[in-house]
Structure formats: structure tokens, C-alpha cells
Amino acid sequence: MSFAHNFQDAIHPARAEPAGVDDTLDILGRMGVRIAYAKDEEIYGQDETADLVYRVIQGAVRTSRVMSDGRRQIGDFYRTGDLFGFETGSHHRFAAEALQDCVILVLKRSTLKSAGGDLERLTWATTNRELDRAQEHLLLLGRKTASERVASFLLDLVRGSKEDTIDLPMGRQDMADYLGLTIETVSRMLSQLQASRIVCFTATRKFRTPNIAALAKLAA
Amino acid sequence: MSFAHNFQDAIHPARAEPAGVDDTLDILGRMGVRIAYAKDEEIYGQDETADLVYRVIQGAVRTSRVMSDGRRQIGDFYRTGDLFGFETGSHHRFAAEALQDCVILVLKRSTLKSAGGDLERLTWATTNRELDRAQEHLLLLGRKTASERVASFLLDLVRGSKEDTIDLPMGRQDMADYLGLTIETVSRMLSQLQASRIVCFTATRKFRTPNIAALAKLAA
DNA sequence: CGCTTTATTGAGGGCGGTCAAAGAGCGTGG
DNA sequence: CCACGCTCTTTGACCGCCCTCAATAAAGCG
Known part of the structure; x- marks a missing residue:
């Protein structure tokens, strides 16, 4: 399925960050590790323990869950700059896969939580955004044509x-x-x-x- | 729609708490205000600001969202002991209504967050549980018969x-x-x-x- | 250019929705 | 206690939206 050779920090840390992005996010760049994933490669699996969080540096990501007979539900899509992997406290309900070849910043969840201040607020805001989007998604799936x-x-x-x-x-x-x-x-x-x-x-x-x-x- | 006369603290604070429930929750009981709601009465409305959180003391609650033409999606149900109203950082995407006559403990969100320690952990755990349930719900609505x-x-x-x-x-x-x-x-x-x-x-x-x-x- | 993968379009069928009516539950008042 | 009326639930008949299956077309890629 995946024959991409991951590599750490092979991408130069200088990113083309769009102006106006919170400085807080820059701090993240120094805390984590960059990993490249090939299209369709798994970033984390369904039911895997969730002690890491992720940020899309380049490319795009989907989270998905498949039933035993192959039916699949996609949870959400993530673009450059988005944080993901916040979906749960212990185990992931959905897997995450690269939608295209992409570069992902990977961080320890504990690092983020213990950092306090801005980073904690960021974590909180991200989780709330996840819930908001999930609820909008519920309405779409349950009641829209x-x-x-x-x-x-x-x-x-x-x-x-x-x-x-x-x-x-x-x-x-x-x-x-x-x-x-x-x-x-x-x-x-x-x-x-x-x-x-x-x-x-x-x-x-x-x-x-x-x-x-x-x-x-x-x-x- | 609702002609129930709400009353504060008319319910005696002594609750029949099942054994084994975290002591943390007892602290909550001293921080908030108890309010009774009649069946189908609104606890908070769609798009209302979300600076309060809630706990079911007695009865049951549903969260729901209605489209302009009347189609309705229910987000979740909450039973005795459940915390709810954590769905968002600023405004509620879903309304909350009493499924039956019930008593709700109402707390300021800020109180909970500033309390630190156990209460903060509780807030976090509750939000994560919300996300987990929402994701399970997504699979159900999107792909199940x-x-x-x-x-x-x-x-x-x-x-x-x-x-x-x-x-x-x-x-x-x-x-x-x-x-x-x-x-x-x-x-x-x-x-x-x-x-x-x-x-x-x-x-x-x-x-x-x-x-x-x-x-x-x-x-x- | 040929091959594979992905997207479009068409024909037909089935799951779940709509409309309608009968039945069950339940509170109210005689 | 039963009659009445209201609401909620069940069941039936039919319909339509979306799925399935299939073929063609287009796009990616060596």
C-alpha cells in the first residue's frame, strides 16, 4: 500500500507562512518533526492510540473510517495549516491518510498540553472547531438531500x-x-x-x- | 410553547448519587444553580452564546437543530449525570430541550475552566467524549442502513x-x-x-x- | 500512444419516504 | 369506572430518490 520512504526534517524549516497567521503556530514548528507521506499513505490508523497531533505543512489529508464490509465514511479534510488528530483522548475513531503527497508536522500531544498559555488555547480552539464541523456534518448526513x-x-x-x-x-x-x-x-x-x-x-x-x-x- | 415556572434551588441539594462517581462531580453541585425545565422546554437555543455548561440531575435532554423548512436533526441525548453544552467555543450549533420534566445543574463555563486540576480534566474528557460520539454518529448517518x-x-x-x-x-x-x-x-x-x-x-x-x-x- | 485509473452517463431496481388510515396509550371529565 | 378525545404509534399502499450495474468517455501516466 505505501512504498514511500518517510524522512525526518528533510524539508527545510523555512515555510511560506501566509501573513496574519498567529505567531503561536510558529512555535509549533520548532517543537515537532516533519514527515513526508505519499498519496494514500496512512498517517495514523483506526483504533491507534492518540498521543500525537499533526499539522499539515504541505498537501492535504482525510480522516476516514471503514466498516468491515468496505463501506467508508470520511470524517473531514484538512488543508495546509490545519491541525488534526485531536479527535479523541485515547484512541482514534478514524484513520488519517494523505490525500496527496504531503508533509506533516508531528507533535507529542503532551508537549502541547504542558506548554500552557497560547498553545493550550490553540488546542482548545482546534477541538471546538472539530466539534462544530462534526455537528454541521451530522445535519448534512442526516437531513439533507x-x-x-x-x-x-x-x-x-x-x-x-x-x-x-x-x-x-x-x-x-x-x-x-x-x-x-x-x-x-x-x-x-x-x-x-x-x-x-x-x-x-x-x-x-x-x-x-x-x-x-x-x-x-x-x-x- | 413553554409555560413551566422555573425555580432555583427548589430541589433539595441531597442527590441520590450512584456510588463510584468521581468526587469531582460533587464539587460541581456546590458551584452551580439548579433549574427545573418542563417537557419540551428549551434549555438553550440554536445560535445562543455558549458561556454556560449543564449537567442533568434528573430527567433527560436532547440537542437538536432544525432547518428553515422544519427538517430536524438530533445531535445527542443526555441522561442523569451527563454533562452537556460543551459543543462549542462561542455559539451553540444545536439547541437543547428537555426530553421530559427535568432538573438541570447550570454552571458558568469560566468557573469550570479557571477551577483547574480535576475540573479542567473533566471538561477535557467530556469534550473528547462528545467528539467520539459525534464521529460514531457520522458513520451511522452516512453509511448505515x-x-x-x-x-x-x-x-x-x-x-x-x-x-x-x-x-x-x-x-x-x-x-x-x-x-x-x-x-x-x-x-x-x-x-x-x-x-x-x-x-x-x-x-x-x-x-x-x-x-x-x-x-x-x-x-x- | 497505449494502458490504467477515474469520471460521466444511462437504464432499471430497491430502500426508505410520503400519504393515509387504523390502532394503542393516556389523561380528563362525566 | 368508563366514555371521550387527544396524541403517539403502527401498518399498508404507493412513489421517488438514490443506489446498482453497466458501458462509454476522459484523464493521468508510463
């Missing part, structure tokens, strides 16, 4: 980006497993949105949203 | 109880809104489980599980 789910998903991406053209870091199967749908339904909904001139795909994984208001309305 | 959802739900109740006969604190509509189903589907699945001799309802809201192994298998 297929088109509403896809619209909500795209809207989330639009709101989390400053670019005009947005590129999806994941394939259709990952979208489907996040949204609780099949790949075919996702594809159909996307085609439908495009036919309605609400989104416009310039490539399989690149799109623009000429009509965000309409998209927001569809997302319900 | 109707019968698996109902089986999972009943199994959860069985595992959380020491009694042989379990009674449901909620009606079918609440179950449905928790499971992302309709009331009719829930009812049909229950009838089906009973026909299979996997559960046995002695009343609408009382059941036993003669065959937990089979129930666990169905829950997947």
Missing part, C-alpha cells in the same frame, strides 16, 4: 478559499464518502449544478462559482 | 444500562430525528426486530434484548 449535500460541500470550499478558481484536493470517491453518497450520484449532481450555471468546472478538479447566492440557496 | 441504525441505537442504550429491561426516554419522532429516518421507518424496523425475536417490547417505551449478540451483528 443529495443536491443539498453537494452544494453545501462546494460552498464550504468556496468560503474557505480566497481564490476565484478553486481546486478540489480530492477525487469523486472521497467526496462521495464524505457526503454519504455514491460516486455516481455526486457526479450527477455536479453535472446538474453545471447545467444550471451555478458552478463551472474548468477541469475535473477545478471550478468557479459564478452564482454563489444560488449555491447557498441550494445548500439550504 | 435503516435497520443497522435502529439496531445501533438500541445497542447503545443496552450498553449504557445495567438494567435488564430498558426504557426509552424519548418518543419515536426523536429516535427518527436522531437516526436520520422517518418515524414510520423506525416503527417498521422495530416491528421487524421484534418479529426476529432480537428485541422484545413490553410497552411502547420499554424493551428487553434476549439476543444481544444478534443485535450487535445487525448494528454492523
Whole structure:
């Protein structure tokens, strides 16, 4: 499954940190270890003990859980700068995998907690954000229709980006497993949105949203 | 909607605390204020600021979120002894309502955080448990079938109880809104489980599980 | 360019939703 | 205690959304 040769600190510590990011995060950079993962490589496994936390330096990550018969649910996606692995106190309910080749900063959880002050506040804020997102996800999975789910998903991406053209870091199967749908339904909904001139795909994984208001309305 | 006359500390502080509960929780009892809520009364509202936390002293509570067209998703249920209201750092994504007439201990969040030591650990543990449950819920809503959802739900109740006969604190509509189903589907699945001799309802809201192994298998 | 993987589109079926009616539970008042 | 009325639950018939299966098309990659 994974034949990537991990390496520690092979990436130069100088990062292109966007301006405005809290200085607190810079402290993290000096505390942890950078590890590179190949696409689809596992960062941590389902039911693994959770004494580490992670930050995406480059690339993107998904958390997922698979049932014994292969059905899969994706918990969330993480982009550059995001912290993840906070989901539990002892054992991970979801596994984490690299969505693309990426570089991850790995830290001991205990280090973060004992650091006090800003870092503790950061840990707290991150966990709260996780809960918020999970609850929004619950509503989506429990009560939204297929088109509403896809619209909500795209809207989330639009709101989390400053670019005009947005590129999806994941394939259709990952979208489907996040949204609780099949790949075919996702594809159909996307085609439908495009036919309605609400989104416009310039490539399989690149799109623009000429009509965000309409998209927001569809997302319900 | 609610014509219950709330009253503070009208309930005598002596509680029938089951043995084995952490002493930490007793401290809470001296810090907060007890408030009684009538069935279906709102404890806090969707989008309300979240500077308080709560503990169920008596009765049961649900958290829920409704969409503009009335579709509702229930986040979780809370029984005697459970802490709730930890879902967010600033504003509640879900409202909380009394499932039955109940008594709730209300505390300032800041009090809890500044107390340090055990209480801080308790806050942390509770939040982690919330995340764990939310993630389990995500899998249920995203990937399980109707019968698996109902089986999972009943199994959860069985595992959380020491009694042989379990009674449901909620009606079918609440179950449905928790499971992302309709009331009719829930009812049909229950009838089906009973026909299979996997559960046995002695009343609408009382059941036993003669065959937990089979129930666990169905829950997947 | 050929091969593999991924995405789209179509046809048909099934699970769960919708609509409707009957039945059970339960408090109220005669 | 029973009759009545309300709410909640169950059951049935039918429908529609999404899934399944299958084929084609497009995209990635050597």
C-alpha cells in the first residue's frame, strides 16, 4: 500500500507562512518533526492510540473510517495549516491518510498540553472547531438531500478559499464518502449544478462559482 | 410553547448519587444553580452564546437543530449525570430541550475552566467524549442502513444500562430525528426486530434484548 | 500512444419516504 | 369506572430518490 520512504526534517524549516497567521503556530514548528507521506499513505490508523497531533505543512489529508464490509465514511479534510488528530483522548475513531503527497508536522500531544498559555488555547480552539464541523456534518448526513449535500460541500470550499478558481484536493470517491453518497450520484449532481450555471468546472478538479447566492440557496 | 415556572434551588441539594462517581462531580453541585425545565422546554437555543455548561440531575435532554423548512436533526441525548453544552467555543450549533420534566445543574463555563486540576480534566474528557460520539454518529448517518441504525441505537442504550429491561426516554419522532429516518421507518424496523425475536417490547417505551449478540451483528 | 485509473452517463431496481388510515396509550371529565 | 378525545404509534399502499450495474468517455501516466 505505501512504498514511500518517510524522512525526518528533510524539508527545510523555512515555510511560506501566509501573513496574519498567529505567531503561536510558529512555535509549533520548532517543537515537532516533519514527515513526508505519499498519496494514500496512512498517517495514523483506526483504533491507534492518540498521543500525537499533526499539522499539515504541505498537501492535504482525510480522516476516514471503514466498516468491515468496505463501506467508508470520511470524517473531514484538512488543508495546509490545519491541525488534526485531536479527535479523541485515547484512541482514534478514524484513520488519517494523505490525500496527496504531503508533509506533516508531528507533535507529542503532551508537549502541547504542558506548554500552557497560547498553545493550550490553540488546542482548545482546534477541538471546538472539530466539534462544530462534526455537528454541521451530522445535519448534512442526516437531513439533507443529495443536491443539498453537494452544494453545501462546494460552498464550504468556496468560503474557505480566497481564490476565484478553486481546486478540489480530492477525487469523486472521497467526496462521495464524505457526503454519504455514491460516486455516481455526486457526479450527477455536479453535472446538474453545471447545467444550471451555478458552478463551472474548468477541469475535473477545478471550478468557479459564478452564482454563489444560488449555491447557498441550494445548500439550504 | 413553554409555560413551566422555573425555580432555583427548589430541589433539595441531597442527590441520590450512584456510588463510584468521581468526587469531582460533587464539587460541581456546590458551584452551580439548579433549574427545573418542563417537557419540551428549551434549555438553550440554536445560535445562543455558549458561556454556560449543564449537567442533568434528573430527567433527560436532547440537542437538536432544525432547518428553515422544519427538517430536524438530533445531535445527542443526555441522561442523569451527563454533562452537556460543551459543543462549542462561542455559539451553540444545536439547541437543547428537555426530553421530559427535568432538573438541570447550570454552571458558568469560566468557573469550570479557571477551577483547574480535576475540573479542567473533566471538561477535557467530556469534550473528547462528545467528539467520539459525534464521529460514531457520522458513520451511522452516512453509511448505515435503516435497520443497522435502529439496531445501533438500541445497542447503545443496552450498553449504557445495567438494567435488564430498558426504557426509552424519548418518543419515536426523536429516535427518527436522531437516526436520520422517518418515524414510520423506525416503527417498521422495530416491528421487524421484534418479529426476529432480537428485541422484545413490553410497552411502547420499554424493551428487553434476549439476543444481544444478534443485535450487535445487525448494528454492523 | 497505449494502458490504467477515474469520471460521466444511462437504464432499471430497491430502500426508505410520503400519504393515509387504523390502532394503542393516556389523561380528563362525566 | 368508563366514555371521550387527544396524541403517539403502527401498518399498508404507493412513489421517488438514490443506489446498482453497466458501458462509454476522459484523464493521468508510463
